Amino acid sequence: METNIDIIGHKSRILYLEKLLKKEQHSRTLLFTGIPGIGKSLTAKYLIKKEICEGSEPPCSSCRHCRQFSMNTYPDFIHLRPDAEGKIRIGDKSGDEEGSVRWLIRRLSETSRSGSYFVLIEDADKISEAGQNALLKTIEEPNYGTTIILTALSVNSILQTIRSRALNIRFSPLSATEIFSILKNMHPDHDESILEFASIASGGSMEYAKILLNAEKFKKISDLCTDIRDMIYTNSQPACSLAQLSKDIQPADLTNLLINIYQYNLETLIAKTPLNKHFDNLYIDEQLIILKLLKIMTALKKSEVYNINKDNALKAMIYGIHKQETDLPFLERLQI
Numbered sequence: 001m002e003t004n005i006d007i008i009g010h011k012s013r014i015l016y017l018e019k020l021l022k023k024e025q026h027s028r029t030l031l032f033t034g035i036p037g038i039g040k041s042l043t044a045k046y047l048i049k050k051e052i053c054e055g056s057e058p059p060c061s062s063c064r065h066c067r068q069f070s071m072n073t074y075p076d077f078i079h080l081r082p083d084a085e086g087k088i089r090i091g092d093k094s095g096d097e098e099g100s101v102r103w104l105i106r107r108l109s110e111t112s113r114s115g116s117y118f119v120l121i122e123d124a125d126k127i128s129e130a131g132q133n134a135l136l137k138t139i140e141e142p143n144y145g146t147t148i149i150l151t152a153l154s155v156n157s158i159l160q161t162i163r164s165r166a167l168n169i170r171f172s173p174l175s176a177t178e179i180f181s182i183l184k185n186m187h188p189d190h191d192e193s194i195l196e197f198a199s200i201a202s203g204g205s206m207e208y209a210k211i212l213l214n215a216e217k218f219k220k221i222s223d224l225c226t227d228i229r230d231m232i233y234t235n236s237q238p239a240c241s242l243a244q245l246s247k248d249i250q251p252a253d254l255t256n257l258l259i260n261i262y263q264y265n266l267e268t269l270i271a272k273t274p275l276n277k278h279f280d281n282l283y284i285d286e287q288l289i290i291l292k293l294l295k296i297m298t299a300l301k302k303s304e305v306y307n308i309n310k311d312n313a314l315k316a317m318i319y320g321i322h323k324q325e326t327d328l329p330f331l332e333r334l335q336i
């Protein structure tokens, strides 16, 4: 029997959702929100597989429906997710463009084989406003027995008209211990101190933990943090470039990872807890400086929507720290 052992940390939500899906209902739309890599889609797929399973202990993974689902050929499961450009397109009016919103709408207008459709839209916040508006009618008047599960970063990224018709389930980040146990399962022979570093700096997201387990990316992030420390204490010029690094790691992911790293730095400094050895070269032992760095990273995160030179912004902001300014007026000057 397949268990939900891979979905760590969401037991109460899963139990609640299992009960909810058992109830006979005309149709339903669920909105799973939370940071990337915490199991929103995994939970949705588990629940759907459990619903369609024909075995006595669902999901059995061996019945015809479970096998079809695993091979992505179950006829009444429709899956939308962002394309290589990170978008879910609205598609043309014919509804022929596979993976688009209008393609989904067309498919849902056809009769299902089993009597009920299951739809998973991953990262629904990557659908444009026009696309979300096109989807609205389907969510307002779905066919009998249709279950639609949307995942998104937060409810705010979904149109009010859609979210008011969906039941929102918030997913919390996983704990460092939970991430560590998943990583240990996946990589039993990996150096435990690196798994621990990845668990801590992941901020509760498996997606971030995986970035940190990539040796090349790990080195680049670690070098950038060492550079930042050297810039603060010696006013040296950085060898690493934030812009270069952004080619390997999405800018939003990079700033989130840096925020996680400095938050951990702050926590260990305050609690005087032992430091993971991979933080040795990054560690900053002044509370005020870490707080300023966190402010800088948050400003850089906001700046991702603006087209500014992040390396210059970072240098300017760190120069402010070096000057031991008590506030950061340059943030206001940069208007970020």
Ligand SMILES: [Zn+2]
Binding pocket: 052, 053, 054, 055, 058, 059, 060, 061, 062, 063, 064, 065, 066, 067
């Ligand atoms: Zn089954």
